[in-house]
Amino acid sequence: MNDSRHALIIANDDYENPGLKKLVSPAADALALATVLSNPKIGDFDVQVARNEPSWVIARKLDDFFDERRPGDALIVHFSCHGLKSESGQLFFAGTDTVPGKPSTAVSADFVRDRISSSRAQSIVLFLDCCYGGAFSQGMSMRAGEDVHVLEAFSPDKLGGGRGWAVITASNSMEYAFEGNHLSDQFDSPRPSVFTGALVNGLTTGEADRDEDGLVSLNELYDYVYERVRQENPRQTPSRTINLQGDLYVAHSGRKRIKPAKLPPDLQEAISSPNVFTRRGAISELRFRMTSTDLENAVGAHQALVEMVNTEIQWVADEAAAALREVAISPQPAALDFGSLAEGSPPPHTEVRLLGPALARHCEASPEDDRIRVEKTADGLDVSLDTSPAGQLSAGIALKGPVGETTLQVDAEITAKPAGRPHVVVGTVASPPHEHAPRPPVQQPQRVPPRPPIQAKAHKGPLPPKVKQAVVLSACALAAEVASVVCLVLSLRSALFVQSELVEKTGAGMKFADAVSKTMYDVGVMGGNALASVFTALAAIALGRIAGHTFAAAFAAPGIAVKAKGRPGINRVRKVLLPGTVALAHITLSLALLFIGAYAYCLALR
Incomplete structure (x- = not known):
């Protein structure tokens, strides 16, 4: 320029x-x-x-x-x-x-x-x-x-x-x-x-x-x-x-198009992997990149998630869609009502906060009515009205960014001046008829106070469906892990019995292979219990991870932390019980695999 x-x-x-x-x-x-x-x-x-x-x-x-x-x-x-x-x-x-x-x-x-x-x-x-x-x-x-x-x-x-x-x-x-x-x-x-x-x-x-x-x-x-x-x-x-x-x-202009950055090769490989669990795991990394202050990286991750929503199988696409909702444009408050204003009164101002990560806050505001004035601030927008023309105002402010668009509704009623009062033109100062004459009272504009920031306080209202779903999944994971431990204990009991039988029979002069053949029924019980322990442990791990992602998606939404704060049990499930269950399932899985190895060795001897 x-x-x-x-x-x-x-x-x-x-x-x-x-x-x-x-x-x-x-x-x-x-x-x-x-x-x-x-x-x-x-x-x-x-x-x-x-x-x-x-x-x-x-x-x-x-x-x-x-x-x-x-x-x-x-x-x-x-x-x-x-x-x-x-x-x-x-x-x-x-x-x-x-x-x-x-x-x-x-x-x-x-x-x-x-x-x-x-x-x-x-x-x-x-x-x-x-x-x-x-x-x-x-x-x-x-x-x-x-x-x-x-x-x-x-x-x-x-x-x-x-x-x-x-x-x-x-x-x-x-x-x-x-x-x-x-x-x-x-x-x-x-x-x-x-x-x-x-x-x-x-x-x-x-x-x-x-x-x-x-x-x-x-x-x-x-x-x-x-x-x-x-x-x-x-x-x-x-x-x-x-x-x-x-x-x-x-x-x-502030509308410069953001050029999306390319994803790292390993992340691209994970997204295109034939393994559905690998593709699903890539969503967590994309979610993390989408919250970055580097808008080029954030836009690149956003585009990848949009593509997954359109091309993936349903349950993977649903999780990608949940990640996209975390960066949706979210003005607070979602609507403005200035109430009744006097014609020619000082322009009312209201602050509108834009919530979410940098990518969600990066948007342009376009008023649908010329009487609406919008200025960008550090935290969002400053919205004011031109009160010079009387009449009803009901219009929106279109908020458009890389993640989509939404509309902030604005309503006001500008009442005409009573006859005989001097007309004030916007941008000019009207001189009073007499230096000491009292000014007529100016009706103060009604403002919609901005919502207070979300604070951690007790709330006894109903929990959102996502939190309920996560709690149910956590309970299922715990039940699966309990079943896995029970099967593992039964397998251990069978292994001890087999060991004692083998010691007794080999001590009496029987060959080890013959002794194994004599105790094959108990060996089969040990292997069956170990196999059941493996499957239930895998189920506990899968259910635990799904519950963890559901908790993360639910608590990312505004207000969820407030609602859950009044229920300490919810946070204990999310932060203590669920991770403990998944960790125990990994240990159980390792031990169960050990018993399956012992069972396979016995079969080989037979």
């Missing part, structure tokens, strides 16, 4: 001449655009704002703005005002002192074009968000539907070749109606806020970064604004004329 970046925002909404009606949105839109362009993390422009200035002041500011620039500078000029046309077809921009019929009281498009042509800056963008509502000849009658094409005033042949510049307008032509000396709105000319609001939203949310490379180019911004404006007002069609060498990047 260019080293030196400057922006000039010209916004006129109040005019001295009654023939130019007061506009609604330029002041608020200029403030919003200046905020996003000057943000070091987004536009990083040096921004100047000229609001409600006469034409000669605007002309002077344009002169100063374009002078003393370097070739590497990037410049943006934004007009939000009335646009007028003279009888000869010249385009003018209205200042607060503009008088219809007097071209000297307005800023001509020719003057702006000359300033662009004479500037040394090689990257210049002109945004025209103007309500083109009239002609300049005082008292003349104009025909409805006669169009004035704004881009013709900034065509390449008039601007000259070799320079990098772009003109983007709020509509493809200037519709106007003129009745005497007054402009009328009978032709429903578009409101400036639709166009500028789309600019602000696209840059603030990063949605204009279509290729998610972390930068918003001018072409990407235009495509986003075009679609947004057409969606809100089908009768308005933004247009552009661009004569730039290469791409001009207008802003940074």
